[in-house]
Amino acid sequence: MFIILSKAEIREKIWSLLEDKNIASFPRPVFGRIPNFKGSKEAALRLREIVEYRKAKVLKVNPDSPQRWVREFALIDGKTVLVPTPRLKGGFYLLDPSKISDYKKASTISGFIYLGELVDIYSIPKVDLVVVGSVALTSRGDRVGKGEGYSELEYAILREIGKIDETTPVVTTIHDIQIVDEIPTEVFDVPVDIIVTPTKVVYTTNKREKPKGIYIEYLTKEKIEDTPFLKEYLNKRLNNLV
Numbered sequence: 001m002f003i004i005l006s007k008a009e010i011r012e013k014i015w016s017l018l019e020d021k022n023i024a025s026f027p028r029p030v031f032g033r034i035p036n037f038k039g040s041k042e043a044a045l046r047l048r049e050i051v052e053y054r055k056a057k058v059l060k061v062n063p064d065s066p067q068r069w070v071r072e073f074a075l076i077d078g079k080t081v082l083v084p085t086p087r088l089k090g091g092f093y094l095l096d097p098s099k100i101s102d103y104k105k106a107s108t109i110s111g112f113i114y115l116g117e118l119v120d121i122y123s124i125p126k127v128d129l130v131v132v133g134s135v136a137l138t139s140r141g142d143r144v145g146k147g148e149g150y151s152e153l154e155y156a157i158l159r160e161i162g163k164i165d166e167t168t169p170v171v172t173t174i175h176d177i178q179i180v181d182e183i184p185t186e187v188f189d190v191p192v193d194i195i196v197t198p199t200k201v202v203y204t205t206n207k208r209e210k211p212k213g214i215y216i217e218y219l220t221k222e223k224i225e226d227t228p229f230l231k232e233y234l235n236k237r238l239n240n241l242v
Helices: 007-020 039-047 051-055 065-076 111-114 150-160 221-226 226-240
Strands: 057-063 080-084 092-095 117-119 127-134 170-171 194-196 201-203
Touching: 007 111, 039 065, 039 170, 065 080, 065 170, 080 221, 092 111, 127 150, 150 226, 221 226
Parallel strands: 057 080, 057 127, 127 170, 170 194
Antiparallel strands: 080 092, 092 117, 194 201
16 A cells, blocks of 8 residues: 655655765754755756756745755856745845855855845845755655745745746755655645756656745744744735735
């Protein structure tokens, strides 16, 4: 009998595999994280080769360690990079390569806060490519993150205010070992269009519709209270100001 693992079980399995096979990279251990992996630079280099990346002028990239090379290469390639602070505690930072001299530092979690510009997200240009971090993926594009839901929330916010739409490609860079057979999905889960590993590019067979915006019914009061932008936005929407 084929048993579909829960999201929590899949996370534990992948984190353990990365550690046991010594594929995991700093910061370690990778449990509880979007796991960094040996080969993240090679995956980022391969991402640079795909047409969706080459055409993109503005990228939204998650702030996690395995996508550091993606952020640095995007700046080197003259692209504007939008980076959310971890857990959206401090909003969104815009990295304009024309205003930054140290791309390596700007690509780090600590560096983009000092070298980037804290922006009013309503004023940013439309995002051409969304890069997410992942714990595991299927070839259909079903994804599981570290379990806190912030990648989905970041996507939902951008979709809600019209900075991305259904056609905006969603891509992730992972190690080959992070590709699994099955992942259970929910309506707010963001399907991935393109998986990039150190060895290959996979265009997924995704058939699911992407979330159209913020699904309030799935948000806890604690999540809203702990996310400043979300709290402000929902208050404005409640008062018909957005």
